[in-house]
Amino acid sequence: MAGALTTSKASNNSTYAGLGNLLMLPSWLIIGFFLVLPVGMMLIYSFLTKEFRGGIIWEFSLAAYDQFFFDRGLFGDDPAKIEWTYIKIFWRSIWQAAVATFFCLIIGFPTAWFIATRTGNSRSIWLFLITIPYWVNLLIRTISMKFLIRDTGPMNEFLISTGIISDPIHIINTNFAVQLGLFYSYLPFMVLPIYASVERYNFSLSEAAADLYASRLTILQKIILPTVKPGIIAGCILVFVPSLGAFLAPDLLGGAKNFMIGSLIEEQFKGNAGNWPFGAAVSMILLSMVLIVLTYYARQQSKEGRR
Amino acid sequence: MNTFLKITASALAMALAAGAAHAEGKLSVYHWFEYIPQELLDKFAAEYDIEVTMDTFDSNEAMLASLKAGKLGSYDVTVPGDYMVEIMAGEGMLDTFTPSELSNFGNIMPQWVDVSFDNGRHSSIPYQWGTTSFSVNRDVYKGDINTTDILFNPPAELRGKINVLDSQGELLALASLHLGIPQCSTDREQLKALNALVQEAKPYWASFGSDIAKDVLVSGDAAVGMIWSGFSAKARSEGANIEYAFPKQGYVVWMDNMVLLKDAPNRDNALKFMNFLLEPENAAAVTNYAQYTAGVTGTEPFLSDDVKNSPESNPPASPVGSFVQACTQDVQKVYDTIWTNLKK
Numbered sequence: 001m002a003g004a005l006t007t008s009k010a011s012n013n014s015t016y017a018g019l020g021n022l023l024m025l026p027s028w029l030i031i032g033f034f035l036v037l038p039v040g041m042m043l044i045y046s047f048l049t050k051e052f053r054g055g056i057i058w059e060f061s062l063a064a065y066d067q068f069f070f071d072r073g074l075f076g077d078d079p080a081k082i083e084w085t086y087i088k089i090f091w092r093s094i095w096q097a098a099v100a101t102f103f104c105l106i107i108g109f110p111t112a113w114f115i116a117t118r119t120g121n122s123r124s125i126w127l128f129l130i131t132i133p134y135w136v137n138l139l140i141r142t143i144s145m146k147f148l149i150r151d152t153g154p155m156n157e158f159l160i161s162t163g164i165i166s167d168p169i170h171i172i173n174t175n176f177a178v179q180l181g182l183f184y185s186y187l188p189f190m191v192l193p194i195y196a197s198v199e200r201y202n203f204s205l206s207e208a209a210a211d212l213y214a215s216r217l218t219i220l221q222k223i224i225l226p227t228v229k230p231g232i233i234a235g236c237i238l239v240f241v242p243s244l245g246a247f248l249a250p251d252l253l254g255g256a257k258n259f260m261i262g263s264l265i266e267e268q269f270k271g272n273a274g275n276w277p278f279g280a281a282v283s284m285i286l287l288s289m290v291l292i293v294l295t296y297y298a299r300q301q302s303k304e305g306r307r
Numbered sequence: 308m309n310t311f312l313k314i315t316a317s318a319l320a321m322a323l324a325a326g327a328a329h330a331e332g333k334l335s336v337y338h339w340f341e342y343i344p345q346e347l348l349d350k351f352a353a354e355y356d357i358e359v360t361m362d363t364f365d366s367n368e369a370m371l372a373s374l375k376a377g378k379l380g381s382y383d384v385t386v387p388g389d390y391m392v393e394i395m396a397g398e399g400m401l402d403t404f405t406p407s408e409l410s411n412f413g414n415i416m417p418q419w420v421d422v423s424f425d426n427g428r429h430s431s432i433p434y435q436w437g438t439t440s441f442s443v444n445r446d447v448y449k450g451d452i453n454t455t456d457i458l459f460n461p462p463a464e465l466r467g468k469i470n471v472l473d474s475q476g477e478l479l480a481l482a483s484l485h486l487g488i489p490q491c492s493t494d495r496e497q498l499k500a501l502n503a504l505v506q507e508a509k510p511y512w513a514s515f516g517s518d519i520a521k522d523v524l525v526s527g528d529a530a531v532g533m534i535w536s537g538f539s540a541k542a543r544s545e546g547a548n549i550e551y552a553f554p555k556q557g558y559v560v561w562m563d564n565m566v567l568l569k570d571a572p573n574r575d576n577a578l579k580f581m582n583f584l585l586e587p588e589n590a591a592a593v594t595n596y597a598q599y600t601a602g603v604t605g606t607e608p609f610l611s612d613d614v615k616n617s618p619e620s621n622p623p624a625s626p627v628g629s630f631v632q633a634c635t636q637d638v639q640k641v642y643d644t645i646w647t648n649l650k651k
Contacts, residue, residue, distance in 0.1 A: 052636045052639070053371060053375075053394060053398070054368075054371060054372050054375045054376075055375050074498065074499065074502060074641060074644055074645070075495065075498075075641060076640065076644075085647060085648065085651040086651075088651055089651060150526065150528050151527070151528060152526055152527050152528065172528065173513050173514050251516070252519075255470075255513055255514030255515060255516065256473055256514060256515040256516055256650075257509070257512070257514060257515055257650065258650055258651070259647075259650045259651060269372050269376075270366070270368060270369040270372050270373075271366075271368055271369075271475065271646075272368050272475040272476060272639070272642070272643065272646065273643045273646070273647075274368065274371070274372060275643070
């Protein structure tokens with residue numbers, strides 16, 4: 001079996017010998033144009049001087065990073081202190097994204113497990129049902145959520161009419177509403193990767209463990225979780241990273257009262273601030289943070305692989 | 308494969324032919340959301356055989372940013388507010404015309420020709436003008452509403468039920484009027500007071516939002532909404548029991564203007580469109596739709612009664628409103644810090 005694999009690999013190599021670089025060209029072009037070029041532009045912009053009312057002046061400046069890390073008071077001439085404003089905004093965004101990811105996992109894992117343990121036909125129907133809401137634009141789904149949860153919305157009216165509550169549950173314009181919005185927006189990104197790894201799970205392993213008197217909890221801890229872990233981690237990353245930069249949910253459901261990282265960056269380009277270098281710098285800091293987390297994860301993975 | 312190619316080619320040829328037969332020329336408009344009736348665009352398209360395309364924006368600043376980021380040269384006309392006309396002219400983003408290029412130039416009301424932001428109207432024509440203040444739900448609050456205290460120091464029953472526009476310029480202008488300090492003040496104590504005022508008022512506000520300003524009043528999510536006059540009139544006509552305030556401390560007055568953009572791809576058609584909008588009947592159509600006030604003479608016969616007598620469009624003789632000022636770079640920097648502090 002192993003020998004057959006090697007041979008076929010070798011023959012592939014000789015078939016495409018010399019063409020390798022050429023065949024890679026589309027990937028390189030896509031990475032170059034859509035990844036390296038824009039990120040490079042962001043990096044360069046973050047070190048340039050801001051032009052009043054948007055735009056940049058081609059002069060090197062550290063002002064954007066200075067603004068992020070140092071507080072010089074309302075008028076910019078106090079002695080520099082550590083700036084907590086933006087750290088707070090980052091912390092709030094990370095917290096919101098983490099809560100959303102946590103709930104996606106709590107709901108997403110059993111859902112994925114349920115779907116993966118169905119038989120062929122009904123399995124595809126369940127998967128199909130999961131994807132249906134995502135044919136609709138994110139903005140429209142977020143606004144619909146707003147209509148559902150507001151004080152005079154159907155959810156509250158129903159609860160009041162049945163006499164379960166007497167005053168509406170106030171959800172709209174709270175942090176909880178933002179988390180709910182993020183959770184709802186990104187749930188399938190959790191379900192689908194976990195489904196993929198549960199589907200590959202060999203259930204005779206559970207049976208074997210049970211035969212050896214492992215309790216249900218032990219089976220979950222020692223057998224199932226380690227096997228489907230890559231799916232769980234992929235799902236968490238796919239939910240956490242976009243939640244971190246989201247601005248639709250905070251704006252529409254949270255009342256735009258507090259900046260999240262996404263809305264802070266948007267404000268630098270679309271708002272009165274018009275501070276492009278600062279927007280680029282905040283984006284670079286966010287990008288670096290995500291990169292550090294992902295690199296750490298990748299190294300952990302390769303360590304485990306070697307073990 | 309061959310058949311597929313043939314079909315594609317013929318479809319392409321038909322599309323091209325249809326495009327050519329469809330319209331003589333093109334016009335590309337960059338406009339506010341919900342600010343021109345589709346019928347009026349259709350009327351212009353039919354009358355001049357011009358294909359009109361329109362993109363929309365939701366704030367003066369967003370429009371400026373988009374044009375600066377490379378959209379200048381793809382649009383013919385856009386609709387900046389008063390102070391933004393001045394800023395765009397300063398940035399060299401506007402083309403000029405002579406009054407003789409517009410046969411309806413004489414329809415502009417005399418008081419709107421020599422305006423501070425475009426003296427003599429060389430780049431712009433009046434589109435609509437109106438005011439910015441706030442509306443109060445009369446089912447919730449019965450007291451006196453003509454004071455900016457409603458926004459910045461609200462009575463107990465209105466606290467936590469206020470939506471303010473997510474618009475730095477207008478909100479800080481109203482806050483300055485509340486404090487009785489000049490806009491874009493350079494005085495440090497006054498700026499500190501401005502910062503403190505909005506910080507203290509924030510807990511009373513439920514949300515910041517411009518495009519939602521009408522809906523939250525109609526749905527009852529907010530009992531007070533900082534809002535533009537015409538938007539408030541629309542909310543009222545959609546069933547909200549609200550009254551629009553003209554606070555004794557003052558309120559914001561603004562004029563939106565259609566400007567001819569630099570490097571407009573269809574300059575001639577842009578001028579035709581501007582001239583078209585200066586026809587009293589067409590200016591009235593915009594007013595009937597947006598419920599603000601046109602800066603054009605002779606619109607009265609075409610106005611609907613609701614709009615003509617709307618309380619929102621008929622401010623009292625006193626107090627008078629003031630235009631939002633464009634601050635200098637130093638003051639704008641402080642304003643930006645105040646705004647970030649407010650939303651941190």
